[in-house]
Amino acid sequence: AGMMHHTNDNDREAKILCDLSIAYNSNRETEKAKKVLSEALQLNNLKPKTELVILSGLAETELFAGNYAGVISSQGPFETAYKKWRVQNDFNEAEGNKYSSAFHQTLAIAQYKTGKYAAAEINFTKAIDFAGRAYASPNVREFAKIYIPFADMYAGQKMYDRALFYYQKAMHTVIPSADSSDYFRNPDTSFLYPENVILESLDGKSHVFREMYKMDSSLRFLKTALACDKIAMQVERELRRTYDYETSKLMFNALSRSRHESAMQSAWTLYEITKDTAFLNDAFYISENSKYNVLQEGLQKNQAARKSLPDSLQNTLKNLHIEMNDINTALRAERNKSEMNDFALVQLEQQKFLISQQLDSIKYYFKMHYPQYYKLTADASAATLSETKESLKRHPGTCMISFFTADSTTYLFYITADTTVFKNINYTGNMDSIITKYKKYLAQPGAISSQNDFFSFAETGTHLFTKYFSTLSELKNIQNLIVIADETFAYLPFESLVINASHQGSFEQVKYLLDNYIISYAFSASLWQQSTEYTDHEAQAIFAGFAPAFQQDDNKDVMRDCLNQSLGNLRYNSEEITSIQNTLGGDDYLSSNATSNNFLEYARNYKILHLATHACADDTDPSNCRIYFSDRSITSDELYFLNINAQLVTLSACNTGTGKLQSGEGVMSLSRAFVYAGCPSIVMSLWSVDDRSTGQLMNLFYTELKNGKNKDEALRQAKLKYLQTADKAHQHPYYWAAFIQSGDTAPIEMHKEKYTLAYLITGFAVFIATFMLIRRVRKRHPSKDHFKLS
Incomplete structure (x- = not known):
């Protein structure tokens, strides 16, 4: 009995360490995840099922870390543990099939990543077979999670038809109404919901269609790729709303950036070839979806709470978020220690989980009892180009300049109330280094200590002005600029760009963008519109x-x-x-x-x-x-x-x-x-x-x-x-x-509060003085005739 108690204790400790490894992997801390899983595997007298769970976790962690050889080498220990479990009383056939399916999927991915395509194909097929034995329905997302990397493998081999077959099959698995045979068709947007499989299927299809466009230049391929990206952005928004923590939302956004860059390239190419403004609208939509949407959604939630929730519930929600932030701060501090306390981390993770449950409960309560709040929080959508131009009608003489930056290209939108100029500015070399150089000249007086330094400053400022702002000369009657910067451009004050400079090397003779324009900034067009309309x-x-x-x-x-x-x-x-x-x-x-x-x-x-x-x-x-x-x-x-x-x-x-x-x-x-x-x-x-x-x-x-x-x-x-x-x-x-x-x-x-109050006080004082004077006069001269006007 004592030995059995000891075994159960070790199994419980191993489970805690496995849970901790999941938390580490979710934060991309794979080395820490491997460390705790290795500790778990060293515990004595573990049940075969527990060993299986640990080995599965190790294989997945090696996959996350990109150590594919480590995944492949774990096949032997996994199969040994599986055989040991099969003869135990606690063996469950369906559960065993689920573990086997997941492991063969992990193994297949590692094999295809290392070029072992035949072996990978065998293990993907085994994974599908085990899933078929484990689940009663083919419309279970676990099937789709196998189809996606299977399709990725075929796409990498340029076997595009096979790849599209499995991407579409994955989509059909989680959205049964989606056509499984027509690769050019995407699901109706009314059937979309927050599901990673949908996102991954659309990404895969978009990539394949772009590659097919490169091969034969059929616009149908590029249009389908862009259509996939646009639907993916709707799923992005739905998925982002399911995360309670800003850090999770931001990490998700970072992973979405490459999708936006590919989509922008497709929209630009289609617009350049066709001149169809629908693709210009798409490009602006993509740009807006890449900027501060977590901020926009947070602001929307705050404003919705103020408009539709009682103070007591606002405070409850606020306190829960503050508690969550405190726990996240404690978790960061613990993880940064040279020697982490694993059990302290587990306790913090458990507290985090409990608060997550409370947040889920309060969100459900709001949905049931305060539908207006729930509706208002769902309204944070990106501004369209037509909405932006309509807003600019209230700001005559204004041009909005919105940047979207990719690896070697900056896309720029110059938008007025009645005109849009869309440009693609390519550059050789590293634009980030040019921006950093100019920022150094601006922010450090000592960086300009000679005539050569001054001329370099002026030349760099003029270069940036010419490249990104010379288009303004094509637009008439512009006095105001609203700049929406992107990536490292956000670190620059654009009014400091040099239009021209004296050869004498003197700041007094420099003409800046400041001299010609009134310049303001915005985080995005969507947030700019919100800021101009907010009157609360x-x-x-x-x-x-x-x-x-x-x-x-x-x-x-x-x-x-x-x-x-x-x-x-x-x-x-x-x-x-x-x-x-x-x-x-x-x-x-x-x-x-x-x-x-x-x-x-x-x-x-x-x-x-x-x-x-x-x-x-x-x-x-x-x-x-x-x-x-x-x-x-x-x-x-x-x-x-x-x-x-x-x-x-x-x-x-x-x-x-x-x-x-x-x-x-x-x-x-x-x-x-x-x-x-x-x-x-x-x-x-x-x-x-x-x-x-x-x-x-x-x-x-x-x-x-x-x-x-x-x-x-x-x-x-x-x-x-x-x-x-x-x-x-x-x-x-x-x-x-x-x-x-x-x-x-x-x-x-400025004067409303100050002077209105002063006038009220003065007026009231004059009224009282006049009233008292009349009373005195009346007492001295009771005859009414005295007050008649002659």
């Missing part, structure tokens, strides 16, 4: 400025970043806030009053929030981006769950518009977190800014804003006026170009 601003007070005090630092050129462990004192941030307050009115939170608690409690009351402080952009862990207050910092994760009612948030700190570039989404910055929390307009920085010049620029900005200027025009005028008065050394773009405005550009009504 409850804030009444005009302005709140936060300027924390930090430790003393005698450095005259303090930067508002936190690259060092200690935070330098910002000598000019309180002066900045006080000056703005003198211009606008409102409230200041200075020094020890600039606490996180004051911000969290009072931020929702103001139309304008201005944070003059330190900030950190974390290029590895986006959730760790943070902005500092006098008592502590607030991370992006915390900001997501605020309700920001402000019409404008100015992040007057370093790198508030930069961060990790997340493929398929965009830059994971602090500014993104504020948009997520509901702010339609952000002023943010793209590098570590100078304390003193930042204060000067901000004072000019708010003066223009108070005078009724649009936000983008106010920032442009502030920069131009700064350049008019700056000395030669401070003409460098480092001092003025870091801050950009993103989102809604409409002016802010």
